[in-house]
Amino acid sequence: HVAIEAVIQGGTGVLSFEEEMPQVYPEHLEAGTLNSHGIAGLSVAVDFVSTQGVCAVHSHDLELVKQFVAEVRQVPGIELYGSFPDNISELNGESSQKDHAPIVTLNLDGWTSSELARVLSVEYDISVRAGAHCAPRMHxxxxxxxxxxxxxxxxxxxxxxxxxxxxxxxxxxxxSVM
Structure with a gap:
């Protein structure tokens, strides 16, 4: 029996809130989940971004974030995580593009993250991700x-x-929970 150590660690998968990799194999060697869909689509994605331009794609996505944040701030009980200026229209320019990904993370009073994600999916056909996001220290x-x-x-x-x-x-x- 030879102990094999992982070269890369992180995204512990089955132990989302733990920082250490599982001690059982093969999970001990699997940093995160293999992104087979991402691997298959990489060539097409590179072609797309090369055609559109990285800045144009990111600017477009950032406009969507601005719209979402402006609207979601009006929802009672929303807790937004991240650095969004009070005047969301200020979220533009080169420095913001470097500092912000087109992602918004939140919680809603009266809802667990998993239940909110389930209801958004089942009742509204909206796909989101709930849970630890492989980031226990952040949580x-x-x-x-x-x-x-x-x-x-x-x-x-x-x-x-x-x-x-x-x-x-x-x-x-x-x-519905007020």
Whole structure:
């Protein structure tokens, strides 16, 4: 029996809130989940970004974030995580593009992150990610290690109508627990 150590560690998968890799094999050697869909689509994605331009794609996505944050701030009981200026229109320019990914993470009072994600999926056909996001230290820093959070991700093909649909759904769900 020879002990084999992982070359890369992180994203412990089955132990999302733990920092150490599982001690059982093969999980001990698997940093995160193999992104087979991402691997298959990489060539097409590179071609797309090369054609559109990195800055144009990111600027488009950042506009969606601005719209989402402006609307979601009106929803009672929303806790936003991240650095968003009070005047969301200030979220532009070169420094913001370097500092912000097209991702918004939040929680909604009265809802667990997993239940909110389930209801958004089943009742509204909105896909989000709930849980620890393979970031236990971040959740400890935010005080969300017991609840996780809900992550909205925006991309080039996300529409403004979809942004409004998501914020409308969150508003309805916020009112349902008041």
């Amino acid at each position: 400890r820093a935010l005080g969300t290690q017991d609840t996780g959070s809900v992550r909205f991700s925006f991309g080039f093909y996300t529409t403004e109508d979809e942004i409004h649909k998501a914020t409308t759904a969150l508003n309805e769900l916020a009112k």
